[in-house]
Amino acid sequence: MREQPASPAPRGGAGTRRPDMHILFCNWRDTKNPEGGGSERYVENMARGLVERGHRVTIACAAHDGAPREETIDGIRFVRRGTKLDIYVRTFLALLLGRFGRVDAVVDVQNGLPFFTRLATRKPVVVLVHHVHREQWPVVYPGLVGRVGWWIESRLAPRLYRRSRYVAVSQATRLELIELGVDRDRITVVHNGNDPAPTVTSGRSATPRISVVGRLVPHKQVEHAIDAIAAMSSDHPDVVLDVVGSGWWDAELHAYAERSGVSDRVVFHGYVDDQTKHELLAQSWIMALPSLKEGWGLVIGEAGAHETPAVAYSTAGGTTESIDHKDSGVLVDTPDEFVATLRTLIEDDEWREFLGGGALEKSRTFSWASSQQDFAAILQTSGR
Helix, strand or coil, X not given: CCECCCCCCCXXXXXXCCCCCEEEEECCCCCCCCCCCHHHHXXXXXXXXXXXXXXXXXXXXXXXXXXXXXXEECCEEEEECCXXXXXXXXHHHHHHCCCCCCCCEXXXXXXXXXXXXXXXXXCCEEEEECCCXXXXXXXXXXXXXXXXXXXXXXXXXXXXXXXXXXXXXXXXXXXXXXXXCCCHHHEEECCCCCCCCCCCCCCCCCCCEEEEECCCCHHHCXXXXXXXXXXXXXCCCCCXXXXXXXXXXHHHHHHHHHHCCCHHHEEEEECCCHHHHHHHHHHCCEEXXXXXXXXXXXXXXXXXXXXXXEEEEHHHECHXXXXXXXXXXXXXXXXXXXXXXXXXXXXXXXXXXXXXXXXXXXXXXXXXXXXXXXXXXXHHHCCC
């Protein structure tokens, strides 16, 4: 993203009822954050769409090393304070005390926990949910903390936001929200889009490479991809796993690869820029997504733009919509099937190339422009 000087957004944006609205996004991270991922990409794309329609947009998120406390990028004002935990309290108080200035609508991005903005403002609040965290709470926060977190997400939040509009990024997430008691008529699905892939210098690797792209946290289950490399050690000793991303589970994954005897064939790239990520996806034969839960799986489309098919779990939720099973990728049910499918795709060039073609076609199905239009329409019509 290119930086621009802070200035009011232009008035008179097409297709809006109130071109001078100030919209506040409350999100725990931004895309510059080393732990940022697909959900942050989604938020910032929706924000850019609102700026293009004449709105003023602020994103309140956590601070992180190397990022200024405030800056304006592509017309979006970023206000960074605190950590990924106390950002909830800081943002709530700032909104309550009017420190963001006049706010006409709020987008409360619920990544497990809401920002409780419904208690801080009488303005319209739209709740954005990428996926429900039922399975993740006990994995990331075992014991009491996880149980309290799940109670807030599943019981308290639906009641607190019972008059708010919801945006879900997939039908799978919409169905989960309905199960939690959110009225189906208040939930609109706005899918992720796909950016055109940048030009890359890398071609497909001459030897098999599998990539995993995402935050290094327990529920991403990168261990399953490492298990696949270990299982193929005897019959495919040249296969390499590229792990792209960073996170607090990094040391544990390094140790796991060491214990599995494949540390020499698992390459941890850490946090990389967008160009490097696409270079690695273009080299890959397969993109593995062993995540426990995905609202959509933006990286599936990014890999697909390079004709790299994905293998993911059918139980992850949004993957059933971002992957057309056995056409643009493969959905599996168990870790054993995950490993077996990766092996089959390594060995079957014809099927892998067929899936790659389907992945490319699928990646062209969704556009950010269409999603931005739908998201803007929701904000125009939302009520308290």
